[in-house]
Amino acid sequence: MSKFKKKGDGDLPAISTASLPDIVFMLLFFFMVVTVMRDNSLKIANELPFADQVEKLDKKELVMYVYAGKPSERYQKQYGTEARIQLNDKFASVNDIRKFVLEERRSRREELQNKLITALKVDKETNMGLVSDIKQELRKIDALKVNYTARDGEVKMNQ
Template sequence: MSKFKKKKSGDIPAISTASLPDIVFMLLFFFMVVTVMRDTSIKVKNRLPYADQVEKLEKKDLIMYIYAGEPSDRYQSVAGTEARVQLNDKYASLKDIKQFVFEERQDTREELKQALIAGLKVDKETNMGLVSDIKTELREAEALKITYITKKGAALKNLE
């Protein structure tokens, strides 16, 4: 009569799932921190033209984007088919550009206000008259730093 009996069954013990919720929450937290949300939803067609003399901007947080082009197919029933200006998430008139620039300056730190750049994302089918009107409004708002946002490539691709 022995007190100690040796188990002879070859069963594998069950896998412990005690740490599984910790792993799931760690992954969830990781993806919440790493994911970047889009700032604006673009409501105009935005087929950018090609250019071969381009530079990459380092500080993209100093750019206030102005979109121009005809409304995308999804919004044509509301906004029509004529080329429009979009500031942030809504369509705007040319007169709203000054107010937009002033609001963007209000939201930035004092030492960065002079470094703000107006970035024009203009559809390649948009008339230059609208772009000229946008530039006039920016000039009146004293936003003199303007950049055109394009795709890198041969400029002859724009003729296709």
């Protein structure tokens, strides 16, 4: 007779799933923190022009964007090929800029309302007449802080 007894059939012990909820919540929290939500989906062609004297804006929360350019290929059948204005996720006319700016002001805290900057993201192929109309409408509602968004580079590259 032997002093040592054989164990059963040698099955592996069951894996503990007690820490699984902790891991799931940790991953959920990680993705919530690092994920950036997209503000707008562009419906226009928006190839920005080059500029040699570019400065970065410090406070992005004070910026409201007005896009201008030809509708992208996906929207050309519906809206044509002439340059259009896009506010948030919708095509708009020059007359809609007033309502847009006033809504943006109302959505901000009172002390930030006078510090809002209107950033014009205008495609380099867009007619300056449309840009002038946008600027005139902004003047009417006293939105005088205007920023032209451009890419850093030589101006010669705009041709």
